Amino acid sequence: MRTLIILLLGTVLLSCGKKRTIHITATNAATGERYAGLTYYVVSSVTGANGEKYKTENTGVLNENGEVAVTLRDKPFRTYSVRVVEPPNTCYNKQITMYFGSPFDQNGHFDFEFAECAYLKQNITNINCQGGII
Numbered sequence: 209m210r211t212l213i214i215l216l217l218g219t220v221l222l223s224c225g226k227k228r229t230i231h232i233t234a235t236n237a238a239t240g241e242r243y244a245g246l247t248y249y250v251v252s253s254v255t256g257a258n259g260e261k262y263k264t265e266n267t268g269v270l271n272e273n274g275e276v277a278v279t280l281r282d283k284p285f286r287t288y289s290v291r292v293v294e295p296p297n298t299c300y301n302k303q304i305t306m307y308f309g310s311p312f313d314q315n316g317h318f319d320f321e322f323a324e325c326a327y328l329k330q331n332i333t334n335i336n337c338q339g340g341i342i
Contacts, residue, residue, distance in 0.1 A: 212293070226281070226282055227279055227280070227281055227282070228279070228280060228281070228282040228316065229278065229279045229316060230250070230277070230278050230280075230290065230316045230317075230318060230319070231275065231276075231277050231278075231316060231317045231318070231319070232248050232270070232275065232276050232278065232290060232292065232318050233270075233274055233275040233317075233319045233320065234246050234270055234274050234275075234276075234292050234295075234319075234320045234321075234322065235274065235299060235319060235321050235322070236321075236322060236323060236324070237321040237322065237323040238323045238324070240295065240302055241274075242270075242273055242274025242275065243270065243274045243276050243322065244270055244271065244272045244273065245269050245270060245272075245293055246269065246270045246293055246294075246295060247267065247268070247269055247272070247292070247293045248267065248268060248269070248270060248276060248278075248290065248291065248292045248293070249264060249266075249268040249290070249291045249292075249293075250264070250265045250267070250278060250280060250288065250289070250290055251263065251264050251265065251268050251288070251289050251291070252265050252283070252286045252288050252289075252292065253286065253287045253288075253289070254285060254286050254287070265280050265288070266278050266280055270292070282308070287307065287308070288307065288308040289305050289306065289307050289308075290305070290306045290307075290308075290318045291305045291306075292304075292320045294322055295322055295324075297324050297325050298322045298323065298324060298325070299323065299324070299325035299326070300321075300322065300323035301320070301321065301322050301323075304320075306318050306320075321333050
């Protein structure tokens with residue numbers, strides 16, 4: 209009986225996690241403007257005897273200000289990652305996936321930076337009346 213109580217108490221303590229609020233933003237690195245309407249994912253993973261298992265804890269879209277606040281339970285023995293789907297025509301992203309406790313985790317603030325592709329077009333106009341370049 210005593211063993212059963214200890215086992216149940218240990219299960220209850222390990223299954224509960226503390227609440228954590230994270231703040232996710234998506235910014236254009238070139239202009240500083242925020243991206244609205246991008247999809248974000250918060251995924252947890254745990255490694256067990258059968259390999260690594262993933263679970264999507266929260267998903268949604270960023271609001272019109274390009275940000276969202278998410279509250280979830282941070283369970284022990286799990287690794288959490290935050291991901292924002294990059295917008296179309298993007299050639300630069302600072303970090304596509306960020307993890308809790310990584311250097312990109314600024315006290316629960318995850319700032320994703322994207323920049324659009326840029327192209328250089330060179331127009332050459334011949335101003336020599338003889339037709340060739342000297």
